[in-house]
Amino acid sequence: MTTQLEQRQFCSFFVDGLYFGVPVEQVQEVIRQQPMTRVPLASDVLGGLINLRGQIVTAVDLRRRLGLPARPAEQPPMNVVIRADDGAVSLLVDQIGDVVDADAEAWEDCPNTVQGNARELIAGAYKVADRLLLVLDTGRAIDPTSPDARAPGA
Amino acid sequence: MTESDDILREFLVESTEGLDQLERDLLVLEQRPQDPERLASIFRCIHTIKGTSGFLALPRLESVAHVGENVLSRLRDGALRFNREVADTLLALVDALRRMLTAIEATGQEPADDWSHVTDRLSALNGQPKEAPAAPAEPAATESATDPSGHQVSETSIRVDVGLLDKLMTLVGELVLARNQVLQHVTAVESATFAATSQRLDLITTELQEGVMKTRMQPIGNVWSKLPRVVRDLAQACGKQVRLEMEGKDTELDKTLIEAIKDPLTHIVRNSVDHGIEAPAARTAAGKPAEGRLLLRAFHEGGQVIIEIVDDGAGIDPEKVRRVAIARGVVSETQAARMNERELTALLFAPGFSTAEKVTNVSGRGVGMDVVRTNIERIGGTIDLQSVPGSGTTLRIKIPLTLAIIPALVVTTAGDRYAIPQVSLLELVRLDGDQAAKGIEMIHGAPVYRLRGRLLPLVYLNRALGLPEQREAGDAVTVVVLRADDRQFGLVVDGVHDTEEIVVKPLGRGLKGLPVFAGATIMGDGRVSLILDVMGLAQASHVLSSGAREKALADEGFHREEGVSEQQTFLVVSAGPERRAAVPLSAVARLEQFNASEVESSGHRSVVQYRGRIMPLVDVPAWLGLTPTPMENLIHVVVYTRGAQSIGLVVSGIVDIVDQRVTVKDGAARRCTLGAAVIQGRVTDLLDLEALVRDAAPEWLDDKAEAA
Numbered sequence: 127m128t129t130q131l132e133q134r135q136f137c138s139f140f141v142d143g144l145y146f147g148v149p150v151e152q153v154q155e156v157i158r159q160q161p162m163t164r165v166p167l168a169s170d171v172l173g174g175l176i177n178l179r180g181q182i183v184t185a186v187d188l189r190r191r192l193g194l195p196a197r198p199a200e201q202p203p204m205n206v207v208i209r210a211d212d213g214a215v216s217l218l219v220d221q222i223g224d225v226v227d228a229d230a231e232a233w234e235d236c237p238n239t240v241q242g243n244a245r246e247l248i249a250g251a252y253k254v255a256d257r258l259l260l261v262l263d264t265g266r267a268i269d270p271t272s273p274d275a276r277a278p279g280a
Numbered sequence: 281m282t283e284s285d286d287i288l289r290e291f292l293v294e295s296t297e298g299l300d301q302l303e304r305d306l307l308v309l310e311q312r313p314q315d316p317e318r319l320a321s322i323f324r325c326i327h328t329i330k331g332t333s334g335f336l337a338l339p340r341l342e343s344v345a346h347v348g349e350n351v352l353s354r355l356r357d358g359a360l361r362f363n364r365e366v367a368d369t370l371l372a373l374v375d376a377l378r379r380m381l382t383a384i385e386a387t388g389q390e391p392a393d394d395w396s397h398v399t400d401r402l403s404a405l406n407g408q409p410k411e412a413p414a415a416p417a418e419p420a421a422t423e424s425a426t427d428p429s430g431h432q433v434s435e436t437s438i439r440v441d442v443g444l445l446d447k448l449m450t451l452v453g454e455l456v457l458a459r460n461q462v463l464q465h466v467t468a469v470e471s472a473t474f475a476a477t478s479q480r481l482d483l484i485t486t487e488l489q490e491g492v493m494k495t496r497m498q499p500i501g502n503v504w505s506k507l508p509r510v511v512r513d514l515a516q517a518c519g520k521q522v523r524l525e526m527e528g529k530d531t532e533l534d535k536t537l538i539e540a541i542k543d544p545l546t547h548i549v550r551n552s553v554d555h556g557i558e559a560p561a562a563r564t565a566a567g568k569p570a571e572g573r574l575l576l577r578a579f580h581e582g583g584q585v586i587i588e589i590v591d592d593g594a595g596i597d598p599e600k601v602r603r604v605a606i607a608r609g610v611v612s613e614t615q616a617a618r619m620n621e622r623e624l625t626a627l628l629f630a631p632g633f634s635t636a637e638k639v640t641n642v643s644g645r646g647v648g649m650d651v652v653r654t655n656i657e658r659i660g661g662t663i664d665l666q667s668v669p670g671s672g673t674t675l676r677i678k679i680p681l682t683l684a685i686i687p688a689l690v691v692t693t694a695g696d697r698y699a700i701p702q703v704s705l706l707e708l709v710r711l712d713g714d715q716a717a718k719g720i721e722m723i724h725g726a727p728v729y730r731l732r733g734r735l736l737p738l739v740y741l742n743r744a745l746g747l748p749e750q751r752e753a754g755d756a757v758t759v760v761v762l763r764a765d766d767r768q769f770g771l772v773v774d775g776v777h778d779t780e781e782i783v784v785k786p787l788g789r790g791l792k793g794l795p796v797f798a799g800a801t802i803m804g805d806g807r808v809s810l811i812l813d814v815m816g817l818a819q820a821s822h823v824l825s826s827g828a829r830e831k832a833l834a835d836e837g838f839h840r841e842e843g844v845s846e847q848q849t850f851l852v853v854s855a856g857p858e859r860r861a862a863v864p865l866s867a868v869a870r871l872e873q874f875n876a877s878e879v880e881s882s883g884h885r886s887v888v889q890y891r892g893r894i895m896p897l898v899d900v901p902a903w904l905g906l907t908p909t910p911m912e913n914l915i916h917v918v919v920y921t922r923g924a925q926s927i928g929l930v931v932s933g934i935v936d937i938v939d940q941r942v943t944v945k946d947g948a949a950r951r952c953t954l955g956a957a958v959i960q961g962r963v964t965d966l967l968d969l970e971a972l973v974r975d976a977a978p979e980w981l982d983d984k985a986e987a988a
Binding site for chain 1: 453
């Protein structure tokens with residue numbers, strides 16, 4: 127992973143207790159739970175389709191993407207809408223945190239001991255005040271061709 | 281972007297348009313050599329290109345245009361007469377200028393190629409002495425109709441970037457959706473003003489939608505304008521005389537569709553000139569004028585655009601098609617023998633088919649009519665061919681006006697809504713709980729419904745999508761009858777809503793690989809719905825076999841290699857109390873009855889002594905996987921003979937002999953049967969006698985070691 131220079135701002139959120147961040151410039155907007163249309167036959171990583179002011183946006187369920195237990199039914203997900211090359215993609219997360227500043231010196235690459243899907247998707251971590259801010263590799267997180275994001279049996 | 285870039289781009293656009301016009305003018309001049317106005321127009325165009333290219337410092341372009349201008353000025357002054365050679369040379373000049381413009385557009389630089397082959401030809405014309413003015417070579421007034429086309433650039437039009445139009449179209453799509461949403465609230469909110477306002481909104485939106493769609497509309501003449509040149513060059517290359525006529529040039533359709541039909545259309549026209557229209561000698565011999573006629577006709581009909589390509593050529597010889605199709609392995613000999621003329625001509629669209637006996641440099645380039653068909657179907661169109669041997673062929677293309685906003689039927693299954701494009705929709709059938717229980721029959725696990733005597737394979741939408749069943753046993757069932765290619769199938773859904781105008785939006789990343797969906801749309805309530813791809817659904821549910829496209833064979837049914845379709849005589853037997861089976865009567869030698877006591881065993885097989893031989897018996901119900909026939913009292917046996925050998929088919933009873941045209945349903949084919957058909961109103965399995973012999977008397981197939 128390339129070492130991040132200077133100070134950067136991250137939009138932070140929680141997924142199953144993990145504290146994640148995405149560079150603010152990649153984030154288009156953050157919205158509350160939206161009515162979602164499921165897509166049969168698609169990978170279960172794809173949470174469904176939402177209508178974002180007339181634009182149809184694919185929502186990726188980050189919990190499933192990371193191989194984490196499913197979100198409790200009573201907990202509505204939040205949408206972190208990411209700008210991607212071919213339109214917007216939404217990440218379904220549990221809860222939104224603040225925008226945090228992180229210093230380049232606080233950066234650490236993801237240790238090899240992190241295993242599973244997470245190893246692919248976590249670029250590294252910033253040591254912020256009292257916890258670790260895990261930086262999500264959004265490109266991979268929303269990439270449908272990643273091995274573990276494919277449709278079951280496809 | 282610098283200013284000079286702008287000027288250059290403007291120059292390129294104008295020059296390209298100018299050359300298009302010039303080419304048309306040249307072709308007219310060929311017919312009417314003394315048309316001073318055309319000549320002047322051509323001269324102006326080349327002159328402008330020369331002048332501007334000099335200004336833009338494009339010396340090569342300038343010098344080529346300059347030589348051309350000299351020729352044209354001699355023509356204009358009457359120092360040179362317009363003839364075929366001049367036309368050829370000037371057309372070569374047009375091509376050269378076009379290539380240069382394309383290169384400049386791509387690289388921003390003039391190509392360093394050598395253009396002397398063009399300029400030399402032009403200069404040679406200049407050196408040519410003036411011919412003595414003879415009598416006008418051709419009567420100039422063959423076409424007396426004045427052609428006011430494109431000579432004065434209209435001052436009321438402006439250039440608009442296509443990207444902007446696309447954006448407008450998208451926005452209007454949004455507006456249509458917002459309008460749909462507002463209209464849904466009208467009933468809920470009891471306010472007269474709101475109702476009136478939303479009605480106004482509705483009207484304005486519809487008009488705006490039509491208006492914006494019109495901006496994207498282009499006359500089909502834009503595509504056709506290239507064709508006179510194609511036809512001229514091709515006719516000359518083939519030594520044929522072809523007159524191209526066009527009707528309905530002004531018929532408009534969406535720009536994207538115009539682009540999409542350009543290549544298929546050119547291909548068809550090439551085909552017509554190359555294969556359709558005969559050489560002048562052959563035509564005269566057949567009592568037709570030496571000059572062939574190729575007619576392009578376009579018009580609107582029922583929200584669609586129809587394009588017809590009519591030639592008065594030799595037509596399509598079904599026998600030749602049959603021979604070629606067999607030779608190319610498109611169909612087997614037995615299949616071909618059973619096909620009627622219509623089915624045979626439809627084979628032209630089958631992959632791997634091309635009737636050109638020799639591969640010409642014109643149309644025999646490996647791109648067959650199947651590609652044309654695929655391209656047209658891709659934009660939601662259809663193509664149909666009619667031919668009368670000896671008097672010509674008509675190809676009829678039907679395409680929708682636009683692709684962006686389509687009418688669709690909204691259905692539900694497992695609680696979700698899906699949109700089905702209305703083009704694929706044939707009819708809706710609703711079955712009450714009782715009817716559903718009785719009417720839906722199973723062929724080896726595959727549900728079918730008898731729709732007016734024909735078997736309609738059923739696909740349960742929720743199962744096809746892997747969704748849970750929400751239907752109760754006694755519930756009514758709604759069947760949406762759909763057409764995919766030439767097949768029909770019934771889609772079983774939980775409910776049917778309205779039809780709605782929907783705006784097709786592409787699916788995002790990760791979803792493009794799902795063949796059952798064509799896209800998504802936003803419904804009136806703001807929620808997203810998926811649009812079903814009927815073709816994809818049919819293939820995923822095996823209604824259509826995805827590989828072989830036997831669909832071209834017929835819309836009447838499907839012919840299997842060993843199957844049956846034409847009028848045939850069948851022996852219908854019962855196999856157990858419920859099932860019926862049939863064998864072609866031609867395969868039946870005799871019907872016999874044996875006493876159960878006559879049945880003996882040989883090895884693991886049941887046999888009887890029959891006419892001095894030992895005849896093996898096959899219990900048909902058991903073979904079909906049903907309860908074996910009890911070996912008591914009299915048993916009914918159908919004797920099937922091949923050569924000197926016989927096999928006895930034990931059946932539960934002989935039902936009837938029927939003489940009818942049978943349509944075999946492929947979907948049900950499995951090991952023991954060729955398929956199923958409706959005979960006398962009942963689903964009947966057609967026994968696969970080959971498979972039966974393989975199972976019961978395999979020694980027939982390898983040697984003659986039959987016990988005698």
